[in-house]
Amino acid sequence: MRFQLIGLNHNTAPVEVRERLAIPESRLPEACKKLTEFPGIDEGLILSTCNRVEILANTKNGAGANLRAFLKSYFQLDSSELDKHLYEYHEQEAVRHVFRVASSLDSMVVGEPQILGQVKEAYATARAVGAVRAQLDQLVTRAFAVAKRVRSETAVGSSSVSIASVAVDLAKKIFGNLAGKLVFLVGAGKMSELAARHLMAHGCASIFVANRTYERAVSLAYKFKGQAIHFEDLYNTCDRADIVITSTGAPHAIFRREHGEVFLNRRKNRPMFFIDIAVPRDVDAAMNKLDGIFVYDIDDLQQAVASHVADRRKEAERAEAIVALEVDRFQARLQTLDVVPTIVSLQDHLETIRQAEIDRVRGRLGPLSPEQELAVEALTRGIVNKIMHTPISALKSAAREPEATTVIDLVRRLFNLQEKRAAKSGSGDAD
Amino acid sequence: MSIFWLRVALGLYGVGLLYALVALTRTSDLLNRVALHAAYLGMVFHLVSLTEGVFFSGHTTLAMVHNSESLLAFLIMAVFMIVYMIYQTTSPGIIVFPLVFLLTFLAATRQQPFFTMSPGMRTGWLFAHIGLIFTGYAALVLSFCASVLYLIQQHSLKAKRTTGILSRLPALEDIDQIGYRALLLGFPFMTLGLIAGSVVAESTYGRIEFQDPKILLSMLMWAVYLIMVYTRWIAGWRGRKAAVLASVAFAAAVVAWAANYFSSIHRFVPS
Numbered sequence: 001m002r003f004q005l006i007g008l009n010h011n012t013a014p015v016e017v018r019e020r021l022a023i024p025e026s027r028l029p030e031a032c033k034k035l036t037e038f039p040g041i042d043e044g045l046i047l048s049t050c051n052r053v054e055i056l057a058n059t060k061n062g063a064g065a066n067l068r069a070f071l072k073s074y075f076q077l078d079s080s081e082l083d084k085h086l087y088e089y090h091e092q093e094a095v096r097h098v099f100r101v102a103s104s105l106d107s108m109v110v111g112e113p114q115i116l117g118q119v120k121e122a123y124a125t126a127r128a129v130g131a132v133r134a135q136l137d138q139l140v141t142r143a144f145a146v147a148k149r150v151r152s153e154t155a156v157g158s159s160s161v162s163i164a165s166v167a168v169d170l171a172k173k174i175f176g177n178l179a180g181k182l183v184f185l186v187g188a189g190k191m192s193e194l195a196a197r198h199l200m201a202h203g204c205a206s207i208f209v210a211n212r213t214y215e216r217a218v219s220l221a222y223k224f225k226g227q228a229i230h231f232e233d234l235y236n237t238c239d240r241a242d243i244v245i246t247s248t249g250a251p252h253a254i255f256r257r258e259h260g261e262v263f264l265n266r267r268k269n270r271p272m273f274f275i276d277i278a279v280p281r282d283v284d285a286a287m288n289k290l291d292g293i294f295v296y297d298i299d300d301l302q303q304a305v306a307s308h309v310a311d312r313r314k315e316a317e318r319a320e321a322i323v324a325l326e327v328d329r330f331q332a333r334l335q336t337l338d339v340v341p342t343i344v345s346l347q348d349h350l351e352t353i354r355q356a357e358i359d360r361v362r363g364r365l366g367p368l369s370p371e372q373e374l375a376v377e378a379l380t381r382g383i384v385n386k387i388m389h390t391p392i393s394a395l396k397s398a399a400r401e402p403e404a405t406t407v408i409d410l411v412r413r414l415f416n417l418q419e420k421r422a423a424k425s426g427s428g429d430a431d
Numbered sequence: 432m433s434i435f436w437l438r439v440a441l442g443l444y445g446v447g448l449l450y451a452l453v454a455l456t457r458t459s460d461l462l463n464r465v466a467l468h469a470a471y472l473g474m475v476f477h478l479v480s481l482t483e484g485v486f487f488s489g490h491t492t493l494a495m496v497h498n499s500e501s502l503l504a505f506l507i508m509a510v511f512m513i514v515y516m517i518y519q520t521t522s523p524g525i526i527v528f529p530l531v532f533l534l535t536f537l538a539a540t541r542q543q544p545f546f547t548m549s550p551g552m553r554t555g556w557l558f559a560h561i562g563l564i565f566t567g568y569a570a571l572v573l574s575f576c577a578s579v580l581y582l583i584q585q586h587s588l589k590a591k592r593t594t595g596i597l598s599r600l601p602a603l604e605d606i607d608q609i610g611y612r613a614l615l616l617g618f619p620f621m622t623l624g625l626i627a628g629s630v631v632a633e634s635t636y637g638r639i640e641f642q643d644p645k646i647l648l649s650m651l652m653w654a655v656y657l658i659m660v661y662t663r664w665i666a667g668w669r670g671r672k673a674a675v676l677a678s679v680a681f682a683a684a685v686v687a688w689a690a691n692y693f694s695s696i697h698r699f700v701p702s
Contacts, residue, residue, distance in 0.1 A: 173588060176602030268667030271603060288589055291670040300591050 002334075003139065005094040006067040006086055007047075007054030010108045013085035021075060023048040028122070032131040034074065040065030043136040045126040047101070049118045051108055056098060058136045064090075095139060095330055099323045102143040103150040104157065110316050111157035116147050139330070146326045153322060156315040163191060164198040166304045167275050167296070171199060171243055174273050174294060178203040184241030185209045186234065187248030188220055192277045195245050196224065208241060210234050212248070239263040245275045246282040253284040260287045275301070339395040342408050345417045346391065350384045391415075436480035437501060437539045443473030444504075444535055447528035450521075463521055466528070470508065477505050477535070499561070501538035504531045506569035514573065514609055520601040523609070526576040556630045563624030570617025571656070571684055577610030578669075578677040585670055607669055610677070618660050625653055645690040652683035 008018065023031050028046060035044035035055065043058040059065045072082065089097045100106045102119045123140045126132040132140065151157060168178075175181055181204045185196050188211060196207060207226030211217035214230060221228040229237050234254075238244060239262070248254060255274065263272060269292050276283040276297040288295040296304075358380060368376065391411050398407035411417070450466030484498045511527045514520070584600045600606070628649070641647065659676045662668040668676070 170588070172602060173584075174603045176605040269669055270667060291585070291672070294588050296591065303591070 002058055002135065003056070003091055003094040004059055004065060004067055005054060005056045005089045005097055006071065007052060008085045008087065009052035009054075009106065012087055017082075017085050018051070018053065020077075021048075021053040021071075022050070023053070025121075025125075028125045029129045031074065032126045032129050035070060036131045038065065038070045041070075043133055044131045045122055045136060045140065047119060047122040049115070052101070052106075054101070056094065056136065056139075058134075058139075092327060092331055096323060096327045098139060098143045099146045099326055099330075100320075102140075102147040103319060103323060104147070105150070105316060105319055105323065111312060113151075113157055116144070119143065119147075135334075138333075142326070142330050146323060149326070150319045150322055154315040154318045156312060156319045163298075163301045163305055164195045166301050166308065167195045167245075168198045168202050170275075170294075170296060170304075171273055172202070174271055175242060180205045181242040182240055183207045184229075184238060184244045185220065185224070185226075186244060186246040186254075186282070187211060187278065188216060189247040189277060192245045192247040192275075193220075195275060195277070199243060199245075200224065204243065208237060235259060235262070239266040239272075241272070242270075243273045243275065245277065247277040248282055249278070250282060251280060253280075254282050255287060256284040257286040257290065260290045260293050264290060264292055277301075339398065339408060342411060342417065343392055343395055346388065346411065346415055349415055349417060350388060354380050354384050434480070434539060436476045436483065437535065440473040440477040440480060441532070441535045441539045443469040443476065444508075444528065444532045446470075447473070447524060448532045451525045451528040466524065467515070467521060470512075470524075470528075474505065474508050474512070477501070477508070481505060498538060499565075500534045502561075503565050503568055504534035504538065506565050507531050507534070507572050510569045510573050510613065514613075518601060518605055518609060520605070520609075522580055522600050522606075523573060523576040526579060527573070530572060556627050556634070560624055560627035560631055563620045563627060565624075567617045567621030567624055568684060568688075570613045570620065571680060574610045574613040574617065575677045575681040577606050577613060578674040581606045581610065581670060582674045610669075610673070611663060614656075614660055614663065618656060621653060621656055625649060645687065648683060648687035648690050652680060652687050655680040655683050 008021065010018070013021075023046060028048065031046055032044060035041060035046060035057065038044075040059050041057045042060045045056045047054045047056070055067055055071065057065060057067060067088070068083070068086065071077070071086075097106070102116055104111050104113065104115045107115050119140070123132065127137070171178055171181070178199065181199075183196055183199050183204050183206070185192060185207060200207065207221070207224045208229050209217045209221040209224065209226050210229040210231050210233075211220065212231055214228065217228040217231075220226075238255075238259075244255075246255070260272075271292045271294065274283045274287065274293065274295040276295060279298060281297050283295050283297070285295070287293050358376065365376075391414075394407060395411060446469035447466045450462055481498060481501060484501075507527060508531055511523060511531075514523060580600060581603065584603050584606060587600075588603065601609075632646075655676065659673070659680055662676065663673060
């Protein structure tokens with residue numbers, strides 16, 4: 001056992017618990033240091049965000065450590081109430097978890113991009129105080145590479161999942177840059193105001209507001225720092241707007257094809273985007289047939305959201321497959337880093353030589369007394385052990401360094417251990 | 432040797448062609464990058480080929496006539512790259528790459544046409560004529576690409592297909608800008624090129640042969656071009672109507688180009 005992870009996140013713990021365990025940035029270096037001083041822990045990293053607190057450790061000689069005890073002693077918390085919120089992963093599962101967190105597959109909003117930055121900060125902090133040095137370094141840097149791969153090979157972080165953000169996406173698909181575009185808010189409503197706010201946040205320059213009751217329009221316009229328009233001036237001013245959000249309670253469509261034709265004429269055919277949130281609809285469906293006018297009603301928007309959610313789920317599955325592949329790859333790499341099989345096969349190798357040599361000279365020695373037998377045994381064994389001592393201790397110390405592979409390779413080549421190891425690795429996990 | 436470099440360029444443009452074919456079914460950032468770099472490299476070899484052509488024939492204008500398809504392909508690539516630099520989009524490549532590949536392919540496999548300079552020909556004007564007209568052609572091709580992309584994007588927006596293969600096209604207004612700017616850029620080149628051409632014709636034949644198919648078609652192409660710029664400027668025509676006009680102008684340009692092979696006065700092949 002080597003990697004070990006303990007933590008809680010938005011799924012396992014309510015915010016009251018999470019905030020009690022959150023470690024502020026200023027105290028993180030010191031916490032990392034404390035972690036590495038804890039018995040059984042060689043390297044450690046602490047990730048603390050508003051949605052999760054996680055402690056990742058590389059344990060000494062793979063013996064395992066009581067991370068729960070560390071958490072409790074660090075926060076001076078009672079054990080029983082915390083236990084039910086904690087999850088713990090070991091080895092391969094810990095690796096998978098780290099990869100998933102960095103790739104934003106474990107996030108509240110799957111695919112959100114902040115988490116990778118937070119992991120990077122946690123890594124930098126732990127590295128700065130020397131809490132991350134060798135194998136943990138490899139694990140975490142690999143996690144960054146996996147996250148990058150997930151981001152570039154899947155669309156898990158790309159599509160928006162709310163009506164307002166879909167509206168912004170569509171507006172961007174039509175206008176490209178929203179800077180300088182004018183929004184016209186016709187009627188009021190929570191959703192249309194939200195959409196308007198999103199559009200403004202993405203660069204739309206100004207806003208017109210019209211309402212059946214002019215006072216309402218004025219107060220809304222004030223809220224948006226826009227301009228109130230009398231409802232009877234609607235058709236005269238509407239052509240100036242690039243994006244029209246409508247949500248009136250009118251029983252019939254207020255924008256019809258003939259209006260659209262007039263608008264287009266006045267706008268020199270520059271495109272217009274109608275977001276119709278009203279039910280019954282405010283914009284006649286025939287408007288969408290005009291060249292340059294794009295009408296999306298509430299169903300269209302909801303459908304886009306649904307398809308994005310489905311897309312994201314599909315993409316998340318692909319991302320999980322990438323993570324699984326990368327976990328295997330990392331595991332395989334760790335195994336080559338693992339010195340134990342090399343030591344074992346080195347011992348086997350020398351033992352075989354020793355036995356063979358004894359058998360070879362046995363005939364020449366003639367019959368031996370049990371004492372002599374023992375003496376020969378002790379002599380040969382002693383020589384072998386003395387010879388083995390240096391390479392084995394070199395291997396053991398190399399295991400803690402990042403360049404372990406070179407040392408392992410060297411020893412294998414010197415003693416010609418290649419085939420034996422291959423035969424061994426087939427028989428099962430060295431751990 | 433210049434044909435060798437041209438074939439190297441052709442191979443590299445082939446990667447771009449592959450991009451265009453694959454882009455229809457899926458998007459790949461890697462392929463995108465590979466195609467772009469292949470295209471850059473292709474342009475370098477292409478330029479080497481063109482320069483060598485000039486060098487060996489010892490006559491710039493004559494070389495330009497001999498390598499007309501190659502030159503046109505190069506200019507189209509250049510305009511495409513300018514668009515890429517400004518708008519960071521390779522979408523026009525879906526049309527540009529196959530076209531450039533075709534033109535380069537023709538240039539790289541065809542027998543060199545026979546062409547002689549008439550003694551009275553004013554080579555300076557001929558040089559200007561070819562350079563200007565070809566730049567105009569390149570801009571026209573790009574404008575045509577843009578209007579096709581505009582139609583595709585408009586259709587997908589109207590059909591409310593926001594995800595899927597076409598979701599990576601640039602925004603509608605950006606495509607529109609690309610097309611319009613290409614159009615505005617190309618028009619003066621085309622006009623001046625035609626004027627230069629008529630000066631050459633005047634000086635060579637003493638008069639302009641209006642019944643000649645090449646001249647007729649060139650006039651037609653120019654007229655459609657003019658209508659396109661005008662309707663766009665005054666009425667802001669875009670989308671379907673603009674695409675139809677762009678297609679007509681493009682078709683006229685292709686036919687005017689093809690007229691080189693059956694015009695009596697403006698030809699590359701020996702009579």
